[in-house]
Amino acid sequence: MPQRQAPQRQASMREAILDAAEELFSANGFRAVSMREIAQASGANLGSISYHFGSKDGLLRAIYERHSGPMNRRRGELLSEAQRIRDPDDRLAAIVRAFILPSFSESEGTEGGGARFARLRAVVMAERHEEAQKIIAETFNPINHAFIDALQACLPHLPRADIVWRTHFLLGAVNYTLINPWRVTRLSNGDAKGENAEEALTQIVQAAVAAFRAPACADAPR
Structure with a gap:
């Protein structure tokens, strides 16, 4: 025993x-x-x-693996489903939703990790610790490239650099919403509920899809 x-x-x-x-x-x-x-x-x-x-670096890597492994597997599953959609507009929205949905997991200990893991990622990125940057790249770069490729297929008129920028802004919106949802509630005087994950998800997807559909940035270097 x-x-x-x-x-x-x-x-x-x-x-x-x-x-x-x-x-x-x-x-x-x-x-x-x-x-x-x-x-x-x-x-x-x-x-x-x-x-x-x-070591402490090993501990940080284990935290990332704890959340990002399930999150990225779920992202991959949802991406595969989204890519089977024939209508290009519906496919674009499904790809964006697939990218961010696992981040909104309500449980701190499962896929996505919730707000606490989002805060940790924000802090680690701000500190620019060399080993932490390596862990982040190894953890997220493969799935990020897969989504950028999928978005590029939906938006062939956009330079890849524009898609990367817009994906970068999308990640910022997701992380800030997870970390500080109460700001939305306060600014809207309660008309919008920042703590409502489904409402936040719907709003971010709609805004991101509109951003991805915007024309290429004419002033960006090519």
């Missing part, structure tokens, strides 16, 4: 460490948080963190 419980305890401790690190990184930044603080918040010892993750 004890031998059966040991892997369960290890898995539980690993999850506790991930939860504590994710919360601390999203609130205080990656650089500012020490391994000792993570150990204290998780109830683990430093040796246990090293055993499971090796």
Whole structure:
């Protein structure tokens, strides 16, 4: 019986460490948080963190894999479904929705990771930590390129650079909406509910589709 419980305890401790690190990184930044603080918040010892993750960089990579693996798999599934739509306008909207829908997962611990993981990504990108940038690129670049290719097929008149820019703006809108949905509620005096994930998703998809359909940026260098 004890031998059966040991892997369960290890898995539980690993999850506790991930939860504590994710919360601390999203609130205080990656650089500012020490391994000792993570150990204290998780109830683990430093040796246990090293055993499971090796280093703080390894811990950050595990957090990204925890959320981004399921999120990117779901994105890939939705993209495949969207690309089977014949009508180009409907296909474009479906591709945009497929790109952002997994980010709006309500559960912090499943695909997308919710607002906490969005905050962590924003903080890590702002800090421009070299290893963190490498993790982000390895985690998201393949699926991002797949979506850019799909958008390019829908919008052959647009230069790829324009599509990249508009995808970049789309990601910014998604992350800001996840991190600070209450601003929409306040500015609209309650007429719009920023906390309503489905409403936010619908609004972002509609705005993004309109942006992608806009003419090429005439002043952009070619």
